[in-house]
Amino acid sequence: MAYIVDLRSDTVTKPTESMKHAMVNSAVGDDVFGEDPTVNALESKVANLLGKQAALFVPSGTMANLIAIMVHCNKRGSEAIVGNLAHIYKYEQGGAAHVAGVLLSTVQNKPDGTFDLQEVENRIRGSDIHEPITSMVAIENTHNVCGGKVLPLQWIDELSELCKRHSIPLHMDGARLLNASAYLEVPAERIVRGCDSVALCFSKGLSAPVGSAIVGSCHFIQQARRMRKMLGGGMRQSGVLAAAAIVALDEIAPKLALDHKRAQRLGKGRLQDTGRRGRNREGDLLQRQDDPPDSAHRDIRQRPLARHYEDHLRVQGARGRASADQLVHTNTRHESWSCMFSSYHSTSIYLYVPLVCDLQIKFVLDRDRKLLFF
Ligand SMILES: Cc1ncc(COP(=O)(O)O)c(C=O)c1O
Structure with missing residues (x-):
């Protein structure tokens, strides 16, 4: 199962199947x-x-x-x-x-x-x-x-x-x-x-x-x-749009608590960061990438994902950097799992996936290209 994790913003989600269904069938x-x-x-x-x-x-x-x-x-x-x-x-x-x-x-x-x-x-x-x-x-x-x-x-x-x-x-x-x-x-x-x-x-x-x-x-x-x-x-x-909003309230809003739990796990991992490369208390690999985003991208692209990044997730924010205690929102749905960093400022982080959630996630995102590897 392929999951996309995009941590730039909680706005980069896509309508769920049930939203699309409601939109097509809405009375207008x-x-x-x-x-x-x-x-x-x-x-x-x-x-x-x-x-x-x-x-x-x-x-x-x-x-x-x-x-x-x-x-x-x-x-x-x-x-x-x-x-x-x-x-x-x-x-x-x-x-x-x-x-x-x-x-x-x-x-x-x-x-x-x-x-x-x-x-x-x-x-x-x-x-x-x-x-x-x-x-x-x-x-x-x-x-x-x-x-x-x-x-x-x-x-x-x-x-x-x-x-x-x-x-x-x-x-x-x-x-x-x-x-x-x-x-x-x-x-x-x-x-x-x-x-x-x-x-x-x-x-x-x-x-x-x-x-x-x-x-x-x-x-x-x-x-x-x-x-x-x-x-x-x-x-x-505009009922075609309102229909999706109704589904959002009925089906997605109740999942926000789960989003928060996941964000907290992610934030906790980040707070346990011991430096540029290290292990957190659970022994999971946890690395913060301090290099400027562009050089980090180059670096990553040169490495075979399977070896170095299998079961790892790269979190790439838009600009600048923020500490993960500022990280509070995620958005969970079938196709995507996105998360919001404070004001779109986040740093690059590598996290061992089980630290983040129980899903098998094998991919890397980039702010421009979205999906770099999987
Ligand atoms: C707190 C807050 N208010 C208002 C807005 C504006 O919303 P929109 O992008 O739909 O215009 C945003 C957008 O991110 C926001 O974060």
Whole structure:
């Protein structure tokens, strides 16, 4: 049995057979008219899952966040407070400013993905006419750049209280909210209880090919629907996509706990790394490749896999390096087993396969070529 392990990101998955089946057989209609039964079913399901009144299916997490910003910050001169390591701030092209005309005001993220509540409170503007209007606070859970960290429930609750005191909506970029839910063993609904809006992705760690949802009150979603149309995100027979997202929720989300277990085993192995080449406590070969990725590739290609790399797995990340304690997500499915390193930064590691999982895996991946050997 050939397994592909690609540790660049939890987005490099492929739709499962059951997703493909659901997509082909989905009932569809024109969703801009609100007539796609599969999209409607997905939206109800997600709203229900998160304990909110309504949801809207959108093409991407970036659009979900942008829509939330546009709805909450609908007065000119608005600002949104976000962590300085937030995806919204770092990786969405400044869409808040670019498209929505909203100022992003940053507070410093701590290593656990939270930020100082006092700093947030100090940052909230008063009625001084010189100042922008603070219209939203956004948090990220799990926190991508902070290594997939799960935000503590109590911290979210306290932040929510603070926001309510100031009548400022709290948005959660919950692209990987279901990972947080699996990790905490707490329903997603509980995690987002104090949030006014939530973005959730089906294409990260859940194997769906496309799609995110934005969730909130009926009034919020009404406005969000307008914004989605304006941004060009109004889709027609999008039930074919929503069908895969439904399968993602029904069949893949329950497997996230297993993903986490595997990631922890992988992380544990990495933490036991004794140097450039050595053995960990279990006696498994464990090598960290410190060479620059390109030279490492050359080196590996010159060696016969059967001899040196049989039963070994090479983990090749995109750029730079991160310690494996930052490694938290994997994605497990029939055809692929992918795993997420913090913010796509990972180093090259060799691991003895049984350390990682019980599967027989014989292959090597490269960030550009995907499958190098097997
Ligand atoms: C935390 C977070 N939010 C939002 C996004 C954006 O999602 P998309 O790539 O679907 O636009 C990502 C993408 O990786 C993410 O990690």
